[in-house]
Amino acid sequence: MADLDAEQKGTAQTMAARLWDSRWLLAAGIVAVLAVYALAGISAYVVLASLLLLLAAAILPATGARQSTGSGAAIEAIGLQRLSGEYLAAAVADPLIIFDRAATIVHANAAAFAAFGGIAPGMSLSLKFRAPEMQTLLDGVLSGDVASDVVDYMEKLPVERAYRVSVSSVGHATDLYVLVFKDQSETRRIDRMRADFIANASHELRTPLASIAGFIETLRGPARNDAAARDQFLQIMQSQTGRMARLIDDLLSLSRLEMKPYLKPGTEVNLRQTVDSVIDSLGPLASENAVAIERHYADGPLHVPGDRDELFQVFENLLENACKYGQSGGRVVVSIAHSDAGSEPGIDVTIRDFGPGIPEEHIPRITERFYRVDVETSRTQKGTGLGLSIVKHILTRHNARLSIKSEVGNGAAFSVHLPTH
Amino acid sequence: MQSVHIVSAYDEELKYLSKRIAAMGGHAERMVEQAVTALVNADPGLAQKVIRDDTVLDEGQREIDDKAIIIIAKRQPMAADLREIVGTIRISADLERVGDLAKNVAKRVVAVTDGRQPTSLFRGLEALSNLALTQLKEVLDVYASRSVEKIGFVRDRDDQIDAMYTSLFRELLTYMMEDPRNITPCTHLLFCAKNIERIGDHATNIAETIYYIVTGDQLPAERPKGDKTDKISLSETQPVK
Numbered sequence: 296m297a298d299l300d301a302e303q304k305g306t307a308q309t310m311a312a313r314l315w316d317s318r319w320l321l322a323a324g325i326v327a328v329l330a331v332y333a334l335a336g337i338s339a340y341v342v343l344a345s346l347l348l349l350l351a352a353a354i355l356p357a358t359g360a361r362q363s364t365g366s367g368a369a370i371e372a373i374g375l376q377r378l379s380g381e382y383l384a385a386a387v388a389d390p391l392i393i394f395d396r397a398a399t400i401v402h403a404n405a406a407a408f409a410a411f412g413g414i415a416p417g418m419s420l421s422l423k424f425r426a427p428e429m430q431t432l433l434d435g436v437l438s439g440d441v442a443s444d445v446v447d448y449m450e451k452l453p454v455e456r457a458y459r460v461s462v463s464s465v466g467h468a469t470d471l472y473v474l475v476f477k478d479q480s481e482t483r484r485i486d487r488m489r490a491d492f493i494a495n496a497s498h499e500l501r502t503p504l505a506s507i508a509g510f511i512e513t514l515r516g517p518a519r520n521d522a523a524a525r526d527q528f529l530q531i532m533q534s535q536t537g538r539m540a541r542l543i544d545d546l547l548s549l550s551r552l553e554m555k556p557y558l559k560p561g562t563e564v565n566l567r568q569t570v571d572s573v574i575d576s577l578g579p580l581a582s583e584n585a586v587a588i589e590r591h592y593a594d595g596p597l598h599v600p601g602d603r604d605e606l607f608q609v610f611e612n613l614l615e616n617a618c619k620y621g622q623s624g625g626r627v628v629v630s631i632a633h634s635d636a637g638s639e640p641g642i643d644v645t646i647r648d649f650g651p652g653i654p655e656e657h658i659p660r661i662t663e664r665f666y667r668v669d670v671e672t673s674r675t676q677k678g679t680g681l682g683l684s685i686v687k688h689i690l691t692r693h694n695a696r697l698s699i700k701s702e703v704g705n706g707a708a709f710s711v712h713l714p715t716h
Numbered sequence: 717m718q719s720v721h722i723v724s725a726y727d728e729e730l731k732y733l734s735k736r737i738a739a740m741g742g743h744a745e746r747m748v749e750q751a752v753t754a755l756v757n758a759d760p761g762l763a764q765k766v767i768r769d770d771t772v773l774d775e776g777q778r779e780i781d782d783k784a785i786i787i788i789a790k791r792q793p794m795a796a797d798l799r800e801i802v803g804t805i806r807i808s809a810d811l812e813r814v815g816d817l818a819k820n821v822a823k824r825v826v827a828v829t830d831g832r833q834p835t836s837l838f839r840g841l842e843a844l845s846n847l848a849l850t851q852l853k854e855v856l857d858v859y860a861s862r863s864v865e866k867i868g869f870v871r872d873r874d875d876q877i878d879a880m881y882t883s884l885f886r887e888l889l890t891y892m893m894e895d896p897r898n899i900t901p902c903t904h905l906l907f908c909a910k911n912i913e914r915i916g917d918h919a920t921n922i923a924e925t926i927y928y929i930v931t932g933d934q935l936p937a938e939r940p941k942g943d944k945t946d947k948i949s950l951s952e953t954q955p956v957k
Contacts, residue, residue: 397731413861421735422860425742451749452850494835659880660887663843665836 390458390476393465394420398433401471410456410476420474424448429460436462436472447479453691455553457483484553492550499542499665499680503535538677545681548608549664552688564606566597566631566642566713573610574629577618584622588614591630599642599713605689606713612682613646613709619676621648624706634712641695641714649706658699662687729787730797733780733804734859740776740811741856743769745849747818748915752845754822755908756838758829766822773815780808796932803929807859810918810925814852817911817918824904837891837901840884841909847877848916855923864930870923877916884909885945 381402384391390407394400398420407414414423421433432446443463450456458476465471510528518524574588581588617627627648634643653661657668665680667673673680690697694714701707721727747766754762784801787793793801851873858866888902888909927935 398735413857413863415861418860419731419734419738422738423857425738425745425856427739427743427746430739430742452846452853498835655879656883656886659876659883660840660843663839666839 387475389478392420392474394472394474396437396470396472398437407476410478432460432462436464448476455484455487456480487553492546496543496546499546500539503539503542507532507535538679541677542679542681545679545685549681549685549688552605552685552692562600562602563598564601564603566599566606566644567592569603569607570610570629570631570644573607573614577611577614580615581618581627584618585625586618586622587626588618589626589628591628591632593632593642595633597631597642599693599715601693601713605692609686609689609711610644610646612686613711616682617646617648617650617707617709619678620672621650621706623651624649639714639716641712643710643712645708645710647706647708652703652705653699653701653707654703655701658701661699662697723791726787726791729783729791730800733783733787733801736776736780736783737804737807737811738856738860740773740780740808741852741859743772743776744811744814744818745852745856747773747815748821748845748849748852748912751818751821751825752842752912754825755828756835756842758825760826760829763822763825767819770815770819773812777808777812780804796929799929799932803925806925807922810922814915814918817915821908821911824908828901828904828908830901837905840880840887841905841912844877844880844884844909845912847873847880848912848919851877851916851919852922855919855926858923859926862926862930864927867923867927867935870920874916874920877913881909881913882945882948886948889948 380393384393384402384404387404388406390410391404392400392407392414393402400414400416400418400420400423402416403414411423421430424430424433426448428446429448432444435441435444443461445459445461448458448460450458457479459479460474460476462472462474465473510532514525514528518528570590570592574590577588614627614629621627627646630643630645630647632643632645634641653668657666660666661668662683664684667678667680687697690711696712698710698712699707700710747769750762751766753759754766784805787801788798791797851870854866854869854873858864885906888906891898892902924935927933
């Protein structure tokens with residue numbers, strides 16, 4: 296009831312406002328009516344005419360008022376029409392691709408370039424996204440059967456990614472369509488990570504755990520009063536728990552890397568400075584193993600796009616391996632050089648040792664998880680079998696390549712090729 | 717990517733061919749991926765799906781052959797167009813073979829996973845299939861972008877696949893020597909590895925065809941055969957500790 300009252304009051308107010316707005320017109324009308332009255336002298340008509348005039352004044356200006364609010368909306372529409380689709384696409388954080396009726400890419404935003412690479416306007420969309428579900432998605436919307444559709448799309452290589460892809464036509468009769476990729480990788484990867492972690496960890500932790508359990512049993516039983524044996528066993532147990540701790544650290548850092556599939560663009564890494572700090576941090580290990588580290592750096596700036604912490608870990612793992620497994624060579628050479636060979640210019644960082652080298656049949660496989668050339672040496676050197684697979688993972692994310700050259704007896708060279716753009 | 721012809725239907729037909737190739741390529745990639753997943757996860761259901769999917773590729777190849785012959789008969793193509801069409805026929809044949817090889821891997825799933833095998837047995841095969849799939853993906857990406865200057869990677873990758881295959885061969889041999897019960901699964905895995913290595917070879921063939929389509933020249937022939945399994949014998953193989 297109160298609402299109705301308020302509404303009626305509002306209507307009355309607008310009526311009054313309209314009457315005030317049209318006061319000059321009204322006054323002129325009344326003057327005209329009076330003039331007619333003076334001339335003709337018919338009173339009944341006069342009252343009727345004045346009433347009509349009042350009514351008209353109260354209702355008619357409504358159109359004028361409507362026009363003034365309408366002009367505000369018109370300004371907004373013009374602003375939106377002037378807004379370039381390109382700007383709008385660039386403002387979207389998810390990869391977005393606009394394509395035409397022939398499935399040819401018309402425009403792709405920066406996020407799409409970063410995520411998929413190798414796409415350019417004029418390229419055929421169905422040639423780039425070949426997965427069967429994407430083909431049916433595109434066919435469906437292009438044939439006009441459906442106006443919009445959503446599908447889950449997985450990419451396994453080079454890094455695993457999952458997207459929820461939605462496609463829809465743009466506006467009316469523009470013959471343009473838009474494809475938006477919503478990244479679902481993280482949720483999927485958390486699930487997988489859990490499964491992987493448990494599988495790997497349980498497998499690799501079982502050996503040290505079994506050995507610790509065995510020693511505890513011995514210490515509580517036969518060796519209860521044997522001081523010398525107790526000390527020796529505790530020593531072994533300590534080294535085994537250390538191994539488990541390292542393993543968990545490595546597994547965690549590998550899992551963390553797998554969580555974020557590609558890099559934030561725009562950060563630069565100073566290789567000279569990064570490699571120098573790696574060498575400094577491994578100084579104690581090198582002197583402990585009696586290995587001399589030599590540096591051969593190219594002149595000029597040595598910058599590559601990438602993540603400093605991750606590249607630090609790459610060189611740390613490689614140099615650590617060189618110091619441990621190439622110990623017998625007595626020296627390790629770290630060199631940084633520009634390389635323009637091949638299709639993309641970049642910088643090569645090579646870490647070369649002069650140890651026993653790696654037999655040819657193992658070279659293609661040493662970046663696999665838990666692959667060890669020689670299980671015994673790996674154990675004594677406190678290796679976890681994950682170092683190189685972490686290296687490989689980080690390098691994949693940097694679009695970089697790891698090449699390994701080695702001859703038995705002549706040491707090994709691990710070369711990282713980092714593209715400069 | 718093609719020059720515009722006076723008869724726009726001709727363009728449409730050529731576009732349709734490349735679209736069909738892309739669809740076949742996507743299908744082949746998916747089949748290989750799923751066949752290896754089925755093998756690693758011991759999933760006979762997925763393996764059956766891969767086996768059924770192979771008909772799609774067979775049909776695809778037949779359709780492309782038909783369409784290509786009709787275009788040649790109707791339009792009398794020359795130069796780049798003719799190369800494009802002949803190339804399409806060759807690529808579709810390669811992709812169909814890739815599908816057959818994936819199907820063969822899928823067929824072995826039941827035999828390999830008959831008793832539960834340790835995961836270490838499959839790790840190498842997974843790495844090999846990742847290499848082969850990357851090769852296939854990159855080659856098909858070049859087909860989409862026509863940037864043949866990037867085709868140099870194909871041979872590097874092929875060498876990697878061969879080296880990986882050789883290493884895997886040796887590893888499987890040692891498992892068989894350790895325990896005769898391993899012989900059945902390992903023999904099947906050897907065939908699976910061989911199939912995947914062949915998939916890499918088909919990808920290389922496709923790369924050569926693409927190079928020919930785009931440039932009109934053959935990719936210079938410098939392909940030393942990197943697969944050294946023909947020289948592996950039991951005497952030099954040491955059991956894995």
